[in-house]
Amino acid sequence: MSRQAKAILAVIIAVIVLAGAGTGIWFYLDSKNVTAAETPREDADPDAAQEDYEAMQAQVVMDNDDPMHRQVDFEALQEVNPDVYAWIWIPGTNIDYPVLQSATKADDYYLNTTIDGKQGYPGAIYTEKYNSTSFADPVTIMYGHNMKNGTMFTALHKYVDKEFFDEHPYIYIYHPDYTLKYQIFAAVAFDDRYILGEYNFQDPDDFQKYLDELRSSIDGNVNQEIQVAQDTTILTLSTCISEYPDQRWLVNGTIIDAVAEMEQ
Numbered sequence: 132m133s134r135q136a137k138a139i140l141a142v143i144i145a146v147i148v149l150a151g152a153g154t155g156i157w158f159y160l161d162s163k164n165v166t167a168a169e170t171p172r173e174d175a176d177p178d179a180a181q182e183d184y185e186a187m188q189a190q191v192v193m194d195n196d197d198p199m200h201r202q203v204d205f206e207a208l209q210e211v212n213p214d215v216y217a218w219i220w221i222p223g224t225n226i227d228y229p230v231l232q233s234a235t236k237a238d239d240y241y242l243n244t245t246i247d248g249k250q251g252y253p254g255a256i257y258t259e260k261y262n263s264t265s266f267a268d269p270v271t272i273m274y275g276h277n278m279k280n281g282t283m284f285t286a287l288h289k290y291v292d293k294e295f296f297d298e299h300p301y302i303y304i305y306h307p308d309y310t311l312k313y314q315i316f317a318a319v320a321f322d323d324r325y326i327l328g329e330y331n332f333q334d335p336d337d338f339q340k341y342l343d344e345l346r347s348s349i350d351g352n353v354n355q356e357i358q359v360a361q362d363t364t365i366l367t368l369s370t371c372i373s374e375y376p377d378q379r380w381l382v383n384g385t386i387i388d389a390v391a392e393m394e395q
Contacts, residue, residue: 313384
């Protein structure tokens with residue numbers, strides 16, 4: 132990670148930490164969203180939901196030759212659902228989705244709730260309240276279903292293949308205030324422990340323990356040359372393994388570049 136990128140990341144983290152409390156209050160005061168969630172919800176259809184997500188992507192995302200300068204219209208997304216706080220894109224896959232987190236509902240609310248409030252599969256890509264929405268935590272866990280129709284986080288299983296792992300090493304996270312570029316260092320099978328409850332990632336020893344467990348996995352692909360530390364953080368993308376319900380497939384990246392919104 133370059134010195135300039137580290138400096139940008141440090142500024143981003145400082146600003147977001149100061150603003151975090153106000154953001155949480157804003158979500159609690161959004162009475163319209165609370166009222167809508169209390170009404171009976173329409174059942175979701177996985178194929179129709181994917182069509183809706185693709186139509187949304189076409190409307191709110193403006194591509195750029197440089198992925199760090201890809202633009203996302205977060206104002207339009209938050210009109211659909213104010214719980215949208217980021218967008219994830221993995222080149223070489225169909226993973227190109229909004230990321231949500233509810234400040235008022237159960238942590239797994241978006242496991243089976245779409246961005247427009249429909250109930251059931253495919254749900255949405257989401258994080259839990261344990262993680263801040265700044266991506267400044269030492270480890271952020273992001274969840275998505277492994278769908279039979281190949282949508283949501285199903286494409287993470289492409290990283291089983293070593294050639295694909297080597298040729299598609301980047302994850303991009305778009306936030307209203309900045310863009311983060313992660314390099315994938317491990318795509319591995321893991322047990323189904325609740326990771327955020329198993330480790331205290333503010334403790335350097337627990338952070339290192341998790342990192343060592345990822346790197347020592349014999350079921351998956353690992354790039355041992357990539358430097359990973361608490362200040363470059365880990366983004367863990369988690370989905371199910373159909374054949375092994377007591378395991379999870381984890382694709383893990385660490386920040387190697389950051390661009391503030393004003394520079395885009």
